[in-house]
Amino acid sequence: MSPDRSRPATGSRPAARRPAGPAAPPPAAAPSWADQAGRLVGEWAPTVARVLLGLVLAWFGYHELVTPALWTGYVPVVSATSSIAVVLVLAHGWLLLMLAVAMIAGIAPRVVAAAAAILLLEIVISLTATGGLSDLTLRDVGVLGLAIALTGCHTHRLVLSR
């Protein structure tokens, strides 16, 4: 794991020209606590979000792999009691596990986040089609939003780059 410093952290602005005057702060003033906290959050929030989303995917992937029978009810179109449903759940769980590990380890995080977003979009559509809008569906919409946001994040720390 190593911090990805290939791109500069966003949010740092070039020093603005300020008119000289008695009210102007000294140029060498130390950044405030709020600035430091904001910078820290800006640097680490994508990483934290990435790891947490990875944990979500890992949890569901593991349980789908270990107890597929409990998840076949979510498979659309196919009968929940069929072997096809079990196979589909196992494949889904395997994919989730792969995405989870890649996400947590920071292996191509944007590509993985995009794949997770597509997967979650499929889940949201499927849930909406079968059960309409519900708390379950909207909960997944939130996770989908997280995946989409990570797709657009350039700066990640603790990525596996070797």
Add this chain to the structure above:
Amino acid sequence: MRFMSRPAGPLGLSLLAVTALTGVVLAVHGWSGRHSGLPAGALAGGSPSQAASARPGRAAGPSAPAAGSSAPAATPSGPGASPGASRGPLLSVQSYAQYSFRVWPGTPSTAAKAALTGLTVKVARRSSGIMVTAGVIGQPANPARFYAHGAVVYIVEASLGDDSGNSDYSLGDDALVVTDAQGRILP
């Protein structure tokens, strides 16, 4: 704008390979235990369903909420089936006992009502037992089933996370259990 700033290195590829193999092993494990689950209950209709497809005696995964060799024997039950006098093990010693909520007799608790989300259970007392009608809301009603010496009806709900509003998205973790007065599961 590059979408993939750098390719995965050998270490990353190795990690993914190990994960892929682990996933395959887990999938094989899940496939072999796909029939494990909750005890057969009357939630299913005449056709096989997730609950009714549960078969006892299979090893289950470590996170299986209710499974194992101690699961009660499942017997085929048609409409109005009258099980024999054989009784199963105590519900209290089953792995899914913690997920069992009493719905009859008496008023179901808040947890039992939550567990009943999307399901319907009706019980009628008879002279030598109880008649239980259970099913899924929105689906055709199942035929009533008679349980000789039946005294208590439980609904098993391993996870409430699949319940939303008035729907139960996954019946795989739901089951109906009827016990006699001593708490022994009736087949």
